[in-house]
Amino acid sequence: MGLKGKIAIVTGSATGIGKATAILFAKNGAVPVIADIDISGAEQVKKEIEKIGISTAAIEVDVSDVDAIKDMVNSVVDRFGTVDILVNNAAVVHDTAIEDIDENEWDRIMAINLKSVFFCTQQVLPYMIKKRWGRIINLSSIAGRMGGYAGGLGYTASKAGIIGLTMGFARRVAEHNITVNVIAPGPTKTEILKNIPEERMAKVIDLIPLKRLGRPENIGETVVFLATEGADFITGAVIDVNGGIFMG
Secondary structure, three states: OOOOOOEEEEEOOOOHHHHHHHHHHHHOOOEEEEEEOOHHHHHHHHHHHHHHOOOOOEEEOOOOOHHHHHHHHHHHHHHHOOOOEEEEOOOOOOOOOHHHOOHHHHHHHHHHHHHHHHHHHHHHHHHHHHHOOEEEEEEOOHHHHHOOOOOOHHHHHHHHHHHHHHHHHHHHHHHHOEEEEEEEEOOEOOHHHHHOOHHHHHHHHHHOOOOOOEOHHHHHHHHHHHHOHHHOOOOOOEEEEOOOOOOO
């Protein structure tokens, strides 16, 4: 798929969609850097990837901290020489009612989910511009497409913001042969859903035309495709991977 040897930073890749994406990159010959605040989990994913035959790195990073983002990118460049692909996947969710959200919670959601996308992208762009090649793939959510059917409005707003940010970056860096796209997953079988009551989950599944949850690999395979040469004329796009629950 033209990914052999490409260096890909995947944030939030100790679990779920990020983990599946990193493993799929490795299976296609890329070098996925496992970047997560959970360094223990990141190290476990690193071991799985090394069994595939790819030597990589696990990096502890708090993506809400701009200095930590800078350190992460510098660490990757020091070890691997460049960054070819960035997957902005790290995120947190919340289920707080409108009347109960306070400023601290709102700021935390925005810092992790939205601010991180801007500053991770900002920090890798010089390396991509220098080579005149780069792929940036951001993870939004169905919540950002349709106002959210569950969860807190901080999450919904942050995920909608990612879509606007993606389009803005795509317009500004296209001249450097860098593409920037965003995926909006629907309900996906990850650790986040484990705490949702079975009855509520059944109602969500009933809303999905395909009548099942997505798998992390469904999202990961779309991320990998967007990083390939086969997707070199796609930029500023919102790709819905949601089993048909949102069409538009």
